Amino acid sequence: MESLHLSICHLVDNVSSGPIVSCHYCVFLGNNLLSWSTKRQPTFSRSSAVAEYRGVANVVAETFWFRNHLRELHTPLSSATLVYCDNGIDTAYLLLYMDDIVLTASLEGLLQRIIGSLHQEFTMTDLGPLNYFLGISVTRDFSGLFLSQKKYDIKILEKAHMVSCNTSRTPVDTESKLGVDGDPVSDLTLYRSLADPREPRLSALKRILWHIQGTLNYGLQLFSSSTTDLIAYFDVDWAGCPTTRRSILGYCVFLGNNLLSWSTKRQPTFSRSSAVAEYRGVANVVAETFWFRNHLRELHT
Structure with a gap:
């Protein structure tokens, strides 16, 4: 149990109760159902919008209770909590970390109105339009949102004393592959982030930092778009790891022109042929794409 996912199933008018509104919700910890409720709100609402705002505030309060209780029990919460409300006309999303x-x-x-409802339930500060969240700066422009980690990149370079280092157009040397061989690093204090440091790995790490130095102003552009088309690309380097002879899978998933997910890592098992490695790669990418498809359906159904 690593994540706390919250979903509002629906907030609808109870016709049999006249103007009194029924609130329906459920709270999950991962795939485990923790709490659910179907009951009428205690006060009259002049419109469905007012009822929905009150419902969102109640469910957020319920989620806060679970989060605080899990923290007391030392349960790790590695993912954010997502609250979404859709009445068929208007939609609202609340991401809590x-x-x-x-x-x-x-x-x-x-x-x-939702911010006002939350203010009534909690002591909170409205920081205005989104500009920084979880180490990522957000800049709004004419085409959408630009996400950047420049501040975090500079902090990494400062820690390595490489703020004024040279630059590299690529993060790795595609002609060479790292193995277990190589002379140990003489000064271990320079390389404490990984076990058994070797000179070739230290050189590879420096090249990554050179690439960061040369791409400080780079980021991820998210475009405003109404498309729901999911497109995935992948490639497999059969037996690409010189140490384990495992294949390396790389893929990326787009929603329209927006990059949603990307990964490059070794496959967990050895493949006897390039065809087997590619079939396994296809299965992994399809599973990732299905996850996004189901999540989008859940948010827009």
Whole structure:
């Protein structure tokens, strides 16, 4: 159990109760159902929007209770909590990680009313439009959002005393492959992040830092788009690891023109042929794409 996922199933009017609204919700810890409720709200709501805002505040309070209780039990929470509300016309999403909240909605009025409801339940500060979250700076431009980790990159270079180092256009040398061989690093204090440091690995690490130095202003552009087309690309380097002879899988998944997910890592098992490695790669990429498809359906159904 590593993540706490919250979902609001639906918030609907109870026709048999007249103007009184019924609130339905459930809370999951990973795939485990923790709490659920179906009951009428205690007060009259002048509109469905007001009822939904009250429902969101109640469910967020329920989620906070579970998070605090799990912290007391020392249960690790590695993922953020996602709250979403969709009444068929307007949509709102609330992303919660520790004490940080990102809130977005289809209408500005809806956004402000939810913020007002949260203020009534919790002591919180509205920092305005999103500009920094979990080490990622967010800049809004005419085409969408630009995500950057420049501040984090500079911190890495400062820690390595390489703020003024040379630059490299690529992070790795594609002509060489790292193995277990190589002379040990003479000064171990320079290389304490990994076990058994070797000179070839230290050289490879320096090249990555050179690449970071040359790409400080690079980032990830997210475009405003209504498309829901998922496109995945992948490639497999059969027996690419010289030490284990395992194949290396690389893939990326796009939602329209927006990059959602990417990965490059060794496959967990040895493949006797390039065809087997590619079939395993296809299975992994399809599973990743299905996860995104199901998540998008859940958010927009």
